[in-house]
Amino acid sequence: MRGADDEPDGATAAGFRLLDGYLARPAQAALVADVRAVVAAAPLYRPAMPRTGKPFSVRMTNCGPLGWVADKVGGYRYQETHPVTGKPWPAMPAALLDIWHAVTGAAFPPEACLVNWYEADARMGLHRDQDEAATGVPVVSISLGDDARFRLGGPARKGPTRSFVLHSGDVVVLGGESRHFHHGVDRLYPGTSTLLDGPGRVNLTLRRVTVP
Numbered sequence: 001m002r003g004a005d006d007e008p009d010g011a012t013a014a015g016f017r018l019l020d021g022y023l024a025r026p027a028q029a030a031l032v033a034d035v036r037a038v039v040a041a042a043p044l045y046r047p048a049m050p051r052t053g054k055p056f057s058v059r060m061t062n063c064g065p066l067g068w069v070a071d072k073v074g075g076y077r078y079q080e081t082h083p084v085t086g087k088p089w090p091a092m093p094a095a096l097l098d099i100w101h102a103v104t105g106a107a108f109p110p111e112a113c114l115v116n117w118y119e120a121d122a123r124m125g126l127h128r129d130q131d132e133a134a135t136g137v138p139v140v141s142i143s144l145g146d147d148a149r150f151r152l153g154g155p156a157r158k159g160p161t162r163s164f165v166l167h168s169g170d171v172v173v174l175g176g177e178s179r180h181f182h183h184g185v186d187r188l189y190p191g192t193s194t195l196l197d198g199p200g201r202v203n204l205t206l207r208r209v210t211v212p
């Protein structure tokens with residue numbers, strides 16, 4: 001799924017980094033096993049948009065001390081427990097902590113790993129990650145499974161955007177100014193990866209929530 005618009009590579013001035021093929025296949029497979037264990041303890045559920053109550057097209061869960069949740073009444077927020085089971089989120093797998101430290105260089109750990117499960121027709125609207133007090137700490141995002149078209153805008157909602165394809169094993173770092181840039185997922189390319197049992201994509205987003 002490479003094309004002429006498959007940019008950017010590496011770093012940009014705004015602090016956005018695409019670490020193309022960062023995880024080799026065995027590391028990807030090990031992460032899938034980790035995600036399966038997380039989902040067994042903390043089942044995927046479908047969040048709803050604040051106010052409208054419109055369901056997300058992705059299903060979600062979390063691991064780590066905090067989890068990002070969304071619902072009609074409470075809005076977007078972090079909490080220590082799963083909204084359906086009421087249990088604490090499972091611990092963050094060591095492999096995710098290793099990736100975090102390696103790509104950010106931070107000595108402190110992330111506090112939340114949001115697990116997004118995309119079925120073949122799922123997408124993610126353009127948004128900014130802005131529910132964290134730790135506004136200066138990068139966001140790290142890992143792709144597993146089918147290719148997806150990622151869209152990156154700027155600080156303003158209506159500004160120009162560009163898009164490129166994320167592949168299984170790619171790691172994106174939203175650092176510097178890009179920490180607050182709009183981004184989303186236009187679509188999946190179902191069947192482009194053999195990592196998972198069938199079509200679909202897992203995105204793991206690591207975030208620091210409280211100021212370290």
Ligand code: SIN
Nearest residue numbers: 116124141185203205
């Ligand atoms: C997100 O921004 O929450 C997800 C991005 C992705 O799935 O690549």
Ligand code: FE2
Nearest residue numbers: 127128129183
């Ligand atoms: Fe995001």
